[in-house]
Amino acid sequence: MNHRLPMPARAKSAKKTAPDVCTEHHAPASHPDAKIPPLTLVESQRMGEFFAVLADPTRLRLVSLLASDEFCVCDLASSLSMTESAISHQLRALRAARLVSYRKEGRQVFYRLHDHHVLELYQTVREHLEE
Template sequence: MAKKKAESGTTDDLCTEHHHHGKTAKILLLAETEAQRMGEFFAVLSDPTRLRLMSLLAGDECCVCDLAERLDMTESAISHQLRSLRAGRLVSYRKEGRQVFYRLHDHHVLELYQTVREHLAE
């Protein structure tokens, strides 16, 4: 059954009781807004093209046209993806003449990338 919600009054049962005594607690239901933010973060990492870009930038900074050549994709597509990576604060950039050199934002990002890559390599 289960129409949509019943809300029988007892909101706390079974899985919730250990929140009262603070022991294994502090692992609480993620708030909607926080879940949203966290989801957006992972969403940036959920695209193969963006991950490949990050794998290139993990080595050294690189300009857009080189990235495009390496991935054999149009510079437009790459530019769009770098925009997402920028918005997600996963990369930084520096302008030099007409070129723009991108790099991973910080070591935090590199570590996350490598951790997951190794995790999946099993």
């Protein structure tokens, strides 16, 4: 069965030159213009957490609402026909990822997208999926 176990030694040999792995190797070099080092484990975990926040339908619908205007939790819950508790939990995740900011006004808390980068990313992917 698995003829190459985890192998702590050896790894990280593939950087920019052709990696000398497998019995024979044909070194295709299809992206010659690249100099980008691969993600480290920690970097990939960070990036994964970022994408994971956007990998939920409810949070994406929240972002799509906030792309047009500022809303309080109550309005967001009503717009999505969900409980305010569920929305509050999801807003917590969006806050932790710095995707939204908020502003307190009396008993209400108004949420908005954190900055233009969020709006741009959302619109880019939206257009990409509309093809």
